[in-house]
Ligand SMILES: Nc1ncnc2c1ncn2[C@@H]1O[C@H](COP(=O)(O)OP(=O)(O)OP(=O)(O)O)[C@@H](O)[C@H]1O
């Protein structure tokens with residue numbers, strides 16, 4: 001199941017050229033660009049791991065692309081996203097957020113039902129991938145203790 | 147759209163590129179006018195005194211880049227030339243000033259994407275402990291991407307007396323990027339000639355990646371006087387005619403003294419002349435002061451310099 005989160009996620013995956021243009025757009029607005037990654041694709045997971053600090057002092061997209069490449073190379077089997085922060089309100093506001101890397105195989109989500117009092121049904125989703133410990137969730141990445 | 151604009155189109159389709167014969171004439175003059183490079187070179191001629199060899203080299207580079215663009219527009223192969231440079235010259239000969247202008251020029255010629263200079267010295271690149279240098283250097287490189295990276299007094303990166311010096315690490319990262327990211331970055335090294343030569347001798351990799359060595363000559367007395375005129379104008383002052391003569395004397399004497407730093411010595415001399423002028427006006431504050439007095443640097447403001455008593 002192809003994960004859809006953030007901007008552009010119903011489009012085909014962005015090419016490097018397209019990512020460069022989006023990043024340049026953000027920089028031209030004066031926004032800081034950050035790279036984050038995770039192997040927990042749950043839509044409510046808002047705590048992705050930061051790949052370094054947000055880049056506050058760049059003018060050209062190439063500098064960001066270097067970090068994106070480094071992050072993708074280090075975590076080819078994880079989700080990687082690009083964020084753009086706008087500080088013009090006096091605090092950092094997320095203006096852009098889009099995926100730029102995903103695992104080759106995405107097992108998708110299981111729908112869980114739980115029956116409560118009065119036969120009321122509560123629903124939740126659970127990623128099949130998170131059944132395994134972090135770091136071993138996506139095919140071929142069973143590096144730890146294997 | 148005019149023919150020239152068509153030729154300029156960087157998105158020309160492969161079909162038009164593959165058939166150079168379709169566009170047998172290239173309007174080089176239109177490319178020149180559109181780049182705005184003419185005005186920039188002219189501005190440089192007005193605002194920078196002397197420096198003929200430097201200006202000539204810059205014109206040559208501009209011509210190379212324009213012709214390269216023209217070649218690309220008719221489908222000829224045009225490898226972007228390497229434009230990493232090294233500026234050598236004595237203190238105050240204008241190296242930093244020209245480097246700052248290079249970004250505007252190279253941007254106007256379409257060689258770099260952004261009109262910015264990131265200016266650094268050893269301390270910005272080299273860390274204090276193991277593992278500190280690479281991230282520092284990379285941060286600087288990320289900031290400079292798309293524009294010009296100016297490394298002042300580059301020889302301090304290399305400290306042969308300490309074999310564990312982290313400067314070598316910074317140099318190696320730089321070498322890699324200068325080779326791999328030619329389209330993204332122009333590196334300009336600057337420093338004094340003799341030390342730069344020593345640096346290149348011990349870092350042949352760096353020497354071979356630098357395509358242009360530009361030497362900044364010392365200024366002649368007449369050029370320094372012209373620089374003094376430009377600077378006073380720039381600061382919205384005026385040299386009284388006798389003050390100008392005093393300035394000419396000052397320059398001749400100062401040139402013969404130790405620690406002479408070309409145009410920088412002139413700037414310093416003018417700063418001190420302003421100080422004396424202000425004091426002179428302040429002491430006479432009982433009388434009304436004409437607007438003209440506020441503008442004018444008088445002969446005595448210059449003659450009272452220590453240079454005339456030594
Ligand atoms: N040709 C020139 N015309 C007008 N002003 C000049 C010229 N060359 C230098 N100056 C002025 O002289 C001062 C010193 O120049 P600059 O800092 O570029 O010298 P530098 O070669 O970098 O010196 P250093 O090697 O000591 O760093 C600056 O204020 C600059 O504006």
Ligand SMILES: [Mg+2]
Pocket residue numbers: 241242298
């Ligand atoms: Mg300098």
